[in-house]
Amino acid sequence: MSALPRPDLPPGPQRDLVVALHELHHRDGWRSLRALARETGVSHTTVSKAFSSGTLPSWGVLELLVEAMGGDPATFHGWWMAASAPAADDGRPTAAIAGRRAELDVVRRHLQAGHGLLLVTGEAGMGKTTVLEAASAQVRDSVLLASGRCLPLSSEVPLLPVAEALRQVDRAEDGQLVARALRVCPDYVREALATVLPEWSTDAPPADPDDRWLRQRLFSGVAELCRALSTEQPFALVLEDLHWADELTLDVVEHLVRHTGSSVLGSWRTDDPEVAARHREWFGRMRRDAAVLPLGPLTEGETVDQVRSIRPLATGDDASRIHARSLGQPLFTEQLVHAGAGEPTFLDDLLDDRVAPLVGPPWAVVSVLGIADRPLTEGEIARAAGLEADRLADALRRLLAQRILDVDSGGVQLRHPLLAEAVRRRMIPGEAAAAHRAVAVTMAAGDEPEPAEVARHWQEAGDHDEELHWQVRAARAAEERYAGAQSAEHWRRAHALWPPDAAEVGSPPVRRHEVVAGIASQLDLAGRPREAVPLLESELALPDPPQLFDVAERADLLRQLARLRSSQFVAGDVGLRLVEQAIALYRGLPPSAGLAAALLWHGNELEWHGRRDEATATLEEAVHVAATAGDRPLERSVRAQWAWQLAASGDDRGVEEIEHVIREFGHDGHPSGNLYVAVRHTDILLMACRPAEDVALAAAAALQQAATWRIRSGGAEAVKVNVSQAWRRAGMVGRAMEAVAADTAAEEPATVSLLHVERAILEVLLGRRDAVARRLDRFERRGGVVDPFSLEAHLHHVIWWGDPAEGLELAETVLVGRHDEVAPGIAGELLAIVTRAAADATAADPTAERTGVARRVDGLRAAMHHDPFAPDAVLADRAALPQWQAEKQRLLGRDTIETWAEAAATWHDLDRPHDEAYCQWRAAEVALRDGHGTVAARLLRQAAARAREHVPLAQAIARTATGTR
Known part of the structure; x- marks a missing residue:
């Protein structure tokens, strides 16, 4: 260009x-x-x-x-x-900061009139906080600022910096500013924000922990309040150290930036190996839309200014020597100045020197702050350190003079997290445990204690009874915020602390079942369900007595284990036996939601074992039990599965039934439930060969909810794969890739999922031979081909670039003798691909015994639980019958133009352009073989037009066309 x-x-x-x-x-x-x-x-x-x-x-x-x-x-x-930078100096006074004039101007202008996110970045000690504070000081008279700081806690505290920022605004004008803003907000905002600010709770009933809209209302509530605060004067949210933020805080920032255009200023530490991979992914994603302001080292002249701002009588030579040692890093410079410009080797040595002389009340203060690792009020410090008001005030004055503390509206804190580390290094074990206990007691007595934070301090104090109580509270709190991974870790810690022979502990009592079930359900929500299997197996294997679980609890754990074991696609009937044990226990109790859930899974297991009539009857009962139990979300899921079962049985009422479920129940606040229904809805549409646009529309609401909550469960994966498969079948490979690309960026995935299998198929169609090989190699290194979905990816690979003889052998290994059937809607296409591989192999091997290979192909069809080409099979499977028959005839050397034309016409009627093009290509090959060059040329032109976005097929068609000229 x-x-x-x-x-x-x-x-x-x-x-x-x-x-x-x-x-x-x-x-x-x-x-x-x-x-x-x-x-x-x-x-x-x-x-x-x-x-x-x-x-x-x-x-x-x-x-x-x-x-x-x-x-x-x-x-x-x-x-x-x-x-x-501005074109001219506007006369605004500059804060007391060395250098950084251009950077300060960028930050100041963003706070005054910017939109979106500005990230001030740099390595530790580069002065990010100083720049944010100096710019904030310049605009504080004209801009309303809400500031919060993220902390490197051992257990993430969801939305802690957001809560800190909102409390800061709440204190402005004695609360009148927030009161005015809330009056123009929707009614739900105050109560939604009470999730993180309990002091804002009204007389309304407390939020239902099972209310799955809670987190979305919280996100929307933050956005609405920010909008309202912006109406009276410029408003900006300032969040320091976002690299330490919990994932929910990052989600809130992304939501504000992408959906509201709010002004957000943040700082981010770069080059830190401790930053989690998911945080780095967030930073990489956001930096494309955000303004990023990186901070580098100060020049020697700027370092001179910094040194003299700390020690006005320092000479230029002193400052130059410090710059040679600090290389312009502001934190290093500051510490070297306070250490008398010595020659330390490590920053830890410098920080240790700063705190080593402290004794008495000053040491008590820094001990508490070092253990708390966040700002505390003077009252909290006094209680935790055991100091009277006058002794505390004297200690604070001395520490401020030594530039060890910072004091602002958020409270008192050490000037840098590395100082806190230095304090903790100097504490002997008994001293540290006592300090953790004092901080835990102080925090627990507050108006809105953060359970995860309190639990951490009790853990460090070695008080397991108190820690267990707070770990349970932390798990429940994280569960309410849909923080699945965090909740699971708290439940796991609670389980590790649990007395071995106790069914319940505490007052109010907590049941062991809640802990075990919480681990399983929250790992599932976090997309890591298989990690829960060993725990469930070990818990159910414990001897009874003592009776650790009552009948309903044991049945529930059996049901969960059945589902998780079967999700591993293992051979045999382990899952079926487990869920039947659960149902037998439930039968001895009154009808309940637990029984309905067990029957729902039983229907799945029966379908996988080829017992379709029993599966249908079981799901009918499940619908009745769920309705009797009055559990509407569960009833919706059961009826969606019932609709799926109808469709899989070839009953046209399946589409009508799922549409009726959507109309009657709609979408509720339960993201996992919405994903479950969306999986069934999109499955049914695919089985019925509905247009790709319909499949994408059926998935849209549930996928949006999953994106908002960052849900990575198997349901979220399945919906995305269904959308991709719909676009792929419609010949729109680029659109299909959009559905899975964000989740499958790694060519060598850490875990093999349906998303990566679908990505591998798409990469075959796009002609990315090396990328496919790397992805499939990782599949094999992680246990080989273990399910029909992985089989499909391998078959696509071998029919275009590998040894087609492997295709039939691979299919026999995977499909024969398995307990789970190939999903309806995929089975017919899979058999057609296997038969193509067999035909390709015999065509390449003149010595092949064609009749024997054909018998093996027929054996694969007969081995399936349900014949995909039977009259009552789903349309998506029956549609592959003409192509399967044409491939069999090609295998035997008897295919005709007519057999391929019939297959092409079937795919044309269903708008499957790539499949139609393939059949036209094969018909052209027959035409050339039989001497009909004109017919072949016409077929090849048609095939080329329909093969767009299918690179290997388009290349094969082109090679054949070249041979006709």
């Missing part, structure tokens, strides 16, 4: 930046916008704006573009910083 248009800009830094960017594009060969968009991972529209719009692009986008074109990001960052 030629040069892109340049915006009409006045002389200045931004025009210089644009000119440099266009010159770099020229040196790079004027690559297309779409090529650059693919390489950078942003849209081509975003790339176009960076080159041709008068608006300054975010640094994240510009950095990606410069790297993609082989430029120097550091050079361009200097130009970008200059372009971000």
